Amino acid sequence: MQLEELIELDKKYILPTYNRGLVDFSYGKGARLFSACGKDYIDFGSGIGVCSVGHSNEKLNNAIKDQVDKLIHVSNLYLNALQAKLAEKIVQLSGLDARVFFGNSGAEANECAIKVARKFGEKDGKMGRYKIITLESSFHGRTLATLRATGQEKFHKHFAPFPEGFEIAKDLYDVYSLIDDKTCAVMLELIQGEGGVYAFDKKQVQELAKYLKENNILLIIDEVQTGVFRMGEMLASQVYEIEPEIITLAKGLAGGIPIGAVLTTLKDVFEVGDHGSTFGGNLLSCRAGLEVLEILESYKNHKFLEKNIQQLDSYLFAILEDYADLFNEVTGLGMMRGLQAKSIEIQTDILQNAFLQGVIVLRSGRNVVRFLPPLTITEEEMQLGFERLKKACQKVREKYKNIK
Structure with missing residues (x-):
């Protein structure tokens, strides 16, 4: 189904309770999601904290398939x-x-x-x-x-x-x-x-x-x-x-x-x-x-979770240091973190530009950009996600620099 057809079908039959992003994800693996047209996204939202072991986790999938057959x-x-x-x-x-x-x-x-x-x-x-x-x-x-x-x-x-x-x-x-x-x-x-x-x-x-x-x-x-x-x-x-x-x-x-x-x-x-x-x-x-x-x-x-928490911490504070003009502080604990933007407008622009760059982050109150990555996210996935997020932050910085 073409994206335009899906948008129309959704509008016709689904109650409009969500402000949906215009993408149709067809499959996922680990901390990555892939759209129907093949574009990949690093998922720092994990279905709002639901996909705790990532997408298409082999062990989880096998357990589900086995149970469905029984x-x-x-x-x-x-x-x-x-x-x-x-x-x-x-x-x-x-x-x-x-x-x-x-x-x-x-x-x-x-x-x-x-x-x-x-x-x-x-x-x-x-x-x-x-x-x-x-x-x-x-x-x-x-x-x-x-x-x-x-x-x-x-x-x-x-x-x-x-x-x-x-x-x-x-x-x-x-x-x-x-x-x-x-x-x-x-x-x-x-x-x-x-x-x-x-x-x-x-x-x-x-x-x-x-x-x-x-x-x-x-x-x-x-x-x-x-x-x-x-x-x-x-x-x-x-x-x-x-x-x-x-x-x-x-x-x-x-x-x-x-x-x-x-x-x-x-x-x-x-x-x-x-x-x-x-x-x-x-x-x-x-x-x-x-x-x-x-x-x-x-x-x-096996200390993998502890390592992921430390890495997420490190990346977030690096963003805060490099983009102090956009963010006030890092919030939260563990693998539930946030970057508080200096305004709602900056928060919105970060979310939109991150999505365009191929990384999914979430909105939270008090102007916060929220991070809920899969707990099993790999070092490579996290690194790639933050590389894309930096590009999004740079786009937003340039926008506000030009406005000033």
């Missing part, structure tokens, strides 16, 4: 060995004494986390503590409850009224002032993905976690984007050295197969019928999840 789905009314094994693996890697619930996405995982917290806050089977505090610039999903939990007004337009019981704190210090006798939980991302790839201070997070535990208030850590080794450990919570009662996962967990997971130390909070999912944790997604975790655990143990 059985894709049975309902959760029956035992599922792969689901049990994946839950066991997640718990082991987390180091927590916990149980897992599987859904299909990050938003679903966060919805489940909210339900866990609300049931925890019940008193004698009736509404007791129900309020959940979240943070400005947070993003927790697009369902009505998770949208209300999201601390960005731009996402709220058109969709009120929202479920009640949420309050938005300005920062970590403001959380304390909002806690009252109706508060059951605080929900936050340790590194805000949509909020500028902003990493919270480790000591402040630890102090808040300690205070919440002392006051029997749950800490929910949304690790939809930060989890599954993106910080160098299985969980960002481990990097921050905290033990939340609830952690949510999704994106990179199955390398592109839809999955969401809630990990909670409240092992007996739910009873039969309290929650459920038709597709959540089916055989295909769990087989993929097991393979992804095996690949990434090996990457970590």
Whole structure:
């Protein structure tokens, strides 16, 4: 199909909820994507942090193909060995004494986390503590409850009224002032993905976690984007050295197969019928999840992941030094990083010119250009991606130089 035909077909039949780049990717390998016309792109976005082991990973593909030939789905009314094994693996890697619930996405995982917290806050089977505090610039999903939990007004337009019981704190210090006798939980991302790839201070997070535990208030850590080794450990919570009662996962967990997971130390909070999912944790997604975790655990143990984190760091700070006229700072941690542009206009121009040069980077709040490369990216792929990004930065520099 010609690109012009695809554009028209998309306009005719797809609801216009995305500002799409005008390219049709036909295949990928590692950290590279190839368009239908043969142009290659270095993918520093990995499907917004989903393709954690890259595109067409041989081990993952073989596991998926093998499972498709056996059985894709049975309902959760029956035992599922792969689901049990994946839950066991997640718990082991987390180091927590916990149980897992599987859904299909990050938003679903966060919805489940909210339900866990609300049931925890019940008193004698009736509404007791129900309020959940979240943070400005947070993003927790697009369902009505998770949208209300999201601390960005731009996402709220058109969709009120929202479920009640949420309050938005300005920062970590403001959380304390909002806690009252109706508060059951605080929900936050340790590194805000949509909020500028902003990493919270480790000591402040630890102090808040300690205070919440002392006051029997749950800490929910949304690790939809930060989890599954993106910080160098299985969980960002481990990097921050905290033990939340609830952690949510999704994106990179199955390398592109839809999955969401809630990990909670409240092992007996739910009873039969309290929650459920038709597709959540089916055989295909769990087989993929097991393979992804095996690949990434090996990457970590052999120090490949640590090396990639160091290289990404080095390249980003070199860009910052060479293009100090375009960027203010490097943000984020691990393999979830950002370059804060000096304006929205520069951010937009960098994204557009990078795409033209054959490298995919992402937009984030606070004028940030976001980097979420596959965790298995090779040294050659990373080098080529940053060579192309430098060409894009030079184009943008020349544009603003000419304007001045």
